[in-house]
Amino acid sequence: MNNTAINELFSKPLSALNLGLQSFADNLAAAGAPVVHVDWKPPAGGDTAAMAALDRLAAGARVDIEAANAEAVRRILSAKPTVTGIGLALDTVPGMATDLILHSGPPVAWKDMCGPMRGAIMGGLIYEGLAGTPEEAERLASSGTIRFDSCHHHDAVGPMAGVMTAHMPVWIVENKAFGNTAYCTLNEGLGKVLRYGAYGPEVIERLRWMRDELAPVLSEALAARGQLDMKTIIAQVLQMGDEGHNRNRAGTSIVIRELAPFIVALDRPRDQLAKVLSFLNANDHFFLNLTMPSAKCTVDAAAGIEGSSIITTMARNGTEFGIRLSGLPGRWFTGPAGVVDGLYLPGYGPEHAARDIGDSVITETSGIGGFAMAAAPAIVKFVGGSPADAVNVTLRMYEITAAENDAYQIPALDFRGTPTGIDVRKVVDTGILPAINTGIAHKDPGIGMVGAGLVKPPENAFRDALIAFADRYAK
Amino acid sequence: MNNTAINELFSKPLSALNLGLQSFADNLAAAGAPVVHVDWKPPAGGDTAAMAALDRLAAGARVDIEAANAEAVRRILSAKPTVTGIGLALDTVPGMATDLILHSGPPVAWKDMCGPMRGAIMGGLIYEGLAGTPEEAERLASSGTIRFDSCHHHDAVGPMAGVMTAHMPVWIVENKAFGNTAYCTLNEGLGKVLRYGAYGPEVIERLRWMRDELAPVLSEALAARGQLDMKTIIAQVLQMGDEGHNRNRAGTSIVIRELAPFIVALDRPRDQLAKVLSFLNANDHFFLNLTMPSAKCTVDAAAGIEGSSIITTMARNGTEFGIRLSGLPGRWFTGPAGVVDGLYLPGYGPEHAARDIGDSVITETSGIGGFAMAAAPAIVKFVGGSPADAVNVTLRMYEITAAENDAYQIPALDFRGTPTGIDVRKVVDTGILPAINTGIAHKDPGIGMVGAGLVKPPENAFRDALIAFADRYAK
Numbered sequence: 001m002n003n004t005a006i007n008e009l010f011s012k013p014l015s016a017l018n019l020g021l022q023s024f025a026d027n028l029a030a031a032g033a034p035v036v037h038v039d040w041k042p043p044a045g046g047d048t049a050a051m052a053a054l055d056r057l058a059a060g061a062r063v064d065i066e067a068a069n070a071e072a073v074r075r076i077l078s079a080k081p082t083v084t085g086i087g088l089a090l091d092t093v094p095g096m097a098t099d100l101i102l103h104s105g106p107p108v109a110w111k112d113m114c115g116p117m118r119g120a121i122m123g124g125l126i127y128e129g130l131a132g133t134p135e136e137a138e139r140l141a142s143s144g145t146i147r148f149d150s151c152h153h154h155d156a157v158g159p160m161a162g163v164m165t166a167h168m169p170v171w172i173v174e175n176k177a178f179g180n181t182a183y184c185t186l187n188e189g190l191g192k193v194l195r196y197g198a199y200g201p202e203v204i205e206r207l208r209w210m211r212d213e214l215a216p217v218l219s220e221a222l223a224a225r226g227q228l229d230m231k232t233i234i235a236q237v238l239q240m241g242d243e244g245h246n247r248n249r250a251g252t253s254i255v256i257r258e259l260a261p262f263i264v265a266l267d268r269p270r271d272q273l274a275k276v277l278s279f280l281n282a283n284d285h286f287f288l289n290l291t292m293p294s295a296k297c298t299v300d301a302a303a304g305i306e307g308s309s310i311i312t313t314m315a316r317n318g319t320e321f322g323i324r325l326s327g328l329p330g331r332w333f334t335g336p337a338g339v340v341d342g343l344y345l346p347g348y349g350p351e352h353a354a355r356d357i358g359d360s361v362i363t364e365t366s367g368i369g370g371f372a373m374a375a376a377p378a379i380v381k382f383v384g385g386s387p388a389d390a391v392n393v394t395l396r397m398y399e400i401t402a403a404e405n406d407a408y409q410i411p412a413l414d415f416r417g418t419p420t421g422i423d424v425r426k427v428v429d430t431g432i433l434p435a436i437n438t439g440i441a442h443k444d445p446g447i448g449m450v451g452a453g454l455v456k457p458p459e460n461a462f463r464d465a466l467i468a469f470a471d472r473y474a475k
Numbered sequence: 476m477n478n479t480a481i482n483e484l485f486s487k488p489l490s491a492l493n494l495g496l497q498s499f500a501d502n503l504a505a506a507g508a509p510v511v512h513v514d515w516k517p518p519a520g521g522d523t524a525a526m527a528a529l530d531r532l533a534a535g536a537r538v539d540i541e542a543a544n545a546e547a548v549r550r551i552l553s554a555k556p557t558v559t560g561i562g563l564a565l566d567t568v569p570g571m572a573t574d575l576i577l578h579s580g581p582p583v584a585w586k587d588m589c590g591p592m593r594g595a596i597m598g599g600l601i602y603e604g605l606a607g608t609p610e611e612a613e614r615l616a617s618s619g620t621i622r623f624d625s626c627h628h629h630d631a632v633g634p635m636a637g638v639m640t641a642h643m644p645v646w647i648v649e650n651k652a653f654g655n656t657a658y659c660t661l662n663e664g665l666g667k668v669l670r671y672g673a674y675g676p677e678v679i680e681r682l683r684w685m686r687d688e689l690a691p692v693l694s695e696a697l698a699a700r701g702q703l704d705m706k707t708i709i710a711q712v713l714q715m716g717d718e719g720h721n722r723n724r725a726g727t728s729i730v731i732r733e734l735a736p737f738i739v740a741l742d743r744p745r746d747q748l749a750k751v752l753s754f755l756n757a758n759d760h761f762f763l764n765l766t767m768p769s770a771k772c773t774v775d776a777a778a779g780i781e782g783s784s785i786i787t788t789m790a791r792n793g794t795e796f797g798i799r800l801s802g803l804p805g806r807w808f809t810g811p812a813g814v815v816d817g818l819y820l821p822g823y824g825p826e827h828a829a830r831d832i833g834d835s836v837i838t839e840t841s842g843i844g845g846f847a848m849a850a851a852p853a854i855v856k857f858v859g860g861s862p863a864d865a866v867n868v869t870l871r872m873y874e875i876t877a878a879e880n881d882a883y884q885i886p887a888l889d890f891r892g893t894p895t896g897i898d899v900r901k902v903v904d905t906g907i908l909p910a911i912n913t914g915i916a917h918k919d920p921g922i923g924m925v926g927a928g929l930v931k932p933p934e935n936a937f938r939d940a941l942i943a944f945a946d947r948y949a950k
Contacts, residue, residue, distance in 0.1 A: 239853040241715040253728035260735040261752035265745045277736035377886035378714035387886050411852035411862050
């Protein structure tokens, strides 16, 4: 450009087009210059190895990734999660044993476990009668005679600490479209409960009542009623202000109204039946332990598809957050569990919080929970933020997913289907991390829930998974 | 303006500002002219008498209208509707008698009643044992020996035909803040039911079962549980996708879960209790007959305030739509009942529809129902339109109301309170009519529900009320 051209340029009104950093545009605007800001970021946040992995996959793959993902999505969308009954973990969960304790998230050794997970395991040992006191339980847990494993390795999921022991009752949820099954314990309510790391006498007593009365009553009522079609119920609750993870008031209400006519007809003492119905009414989160295995058996059907970059597991153990990809079955990619940004119960704050924990993020993995927050604007009273934030969270998730659910629809978005089937390539490419809402446990064993909020999963888990996926599938 | 100035004017680019008719702006825009359209309408739609009434009130009133309306709004917002029990209409409803039948809407004589109201009255006479056949019932109803009156004259409300006879069980809902009470029959479900004008044997049999089993079971369970705080429950259902008029799935669910623990403990045959819980579960509209008397006792407390232009009654009898103003107690202002614009059940269409009918518009009068549609986007599957329409309906209602409800909030509007307290001056001034969603009855007696939708009330009822209000209160 010669001087004349330059002079000519600056003699005309100038408009700036700003790419990337918003602050540059703000400075220009503050100086009175017309400026258009484009919210651009380099792919993979500029990470060279991740960008190279995306490039290698784009250049050519050994399999048809799009076809593989289409098959994964087809399986997720055609799943038919159905509650078929309740059983004892030992009798139903594959590989369950009396010396085995299952926990949430990727596998983790006792020495690396966070406070609430340790607390829940100590409570589990007391519940099983293997320890008499918390001190005994702690010694036993660290002795090496008790085995630990991830729920996910046993077709199971568990909220928060996710502790499942041999003699706990579990929901049995079958995916009728594919024949696979998932298991989950029954929800204990909020406050001082095992899954948040509490193990006091009231916790153990409640667990025993759940085994001896709650589970048999529900099991008999379910047998009398017939199986519960969870796909239809989840579709309904998304039209009733639930999002299927941390707001479950509608879901719990529907389970109560569907089972109550059969509970009332059972040949059991009336005070026992009344106690069951009172417990359900007092516990809005009861439905969570039904959405979780429903989501689990839904995404499990899409696992192990050669060439699919769809995420089929996300899970946290309070120490690490981990994901698994459909096309890389059995491999966990992990990063440090995040700190939850949320609302705290009176008397508690971030200094009391454990890190992100639990398998409940299986709901987001299947396209509900945080991904469906636009359906549940009132959830912001529980997890923080504004209703507009809730809508924006959902809208953002369409950018990292492969499909929209035809059954799970969001009325406020003109009945648009929930964003479903997270593609790890899109997560890394856009830098948009899956939106997860979650409860917050106290960091020490024995205390319980202290709040709820939103949490960011660690970027490197997705980056590492993508690179391993490219290593396996790029030409 | 001289010629030079005119030439100067037309030598510059012209922009048009268009007031009123959109089509003028469209024509200019189509011709390529820049045009800004302002959606202006003359006050009171240009009606001279109505404009004069507004002017007379604006020029000065004999009382402080703003203070009177503030008091009306204070009473509406501080109401505490509470379900205290169930009784027989004859024993509880003021002025009820065995030769009296109450109906919805303003008073109407047998000869002027629409088909579904006649059908419901015939069914009511058969239910009471005063007639053996529909023919006998019709003769009796037209004979003059049976008296008819508006529910509203007896502290009562009834959906659709709103027929209440002496031996029907009724909800008793007390406004704990002001001590007044409202009554409403129990909801029969959808389809072939008395309130839609059906009177076949299954309708009568169901009504007798409701009297002999349903009402006693609910009454005993309620006594065991304690009174139901309807204000809290309605606040909750607005966060669960209900709007409190035609979407009641959440409300019905909450009533079930609150009562089930006490129903199960009653000393009655288990199959009787199971039938009650099954009936409730199968009838999502069960809650409507609780919101209606809750709304009725709420707005009734605001009736009879000298100088208040707040509307305290809206009601339809299928022939006429009528309103009453707080400051003109006892006077009905009526116009022809409208035709409902909505969705029809298979096999039916507008040619089968009765005109707008029922007292359920008491919900809108109290600031929920159509006024809260933004809280219930999924209702459009029942009444037609899009979720955006539902939001816009609510937003429009803020223009004709005096307050926003502090307890009844809409999550999607950032927890903004529902538009509450309709000011007849604003309705006439803006020409914005109250938004009402409603069921549609078949026009002939004996058939039942054929659809649901939105309906416009007649403008002249509001205009006539305003003029009467100005006659009474302008200086």
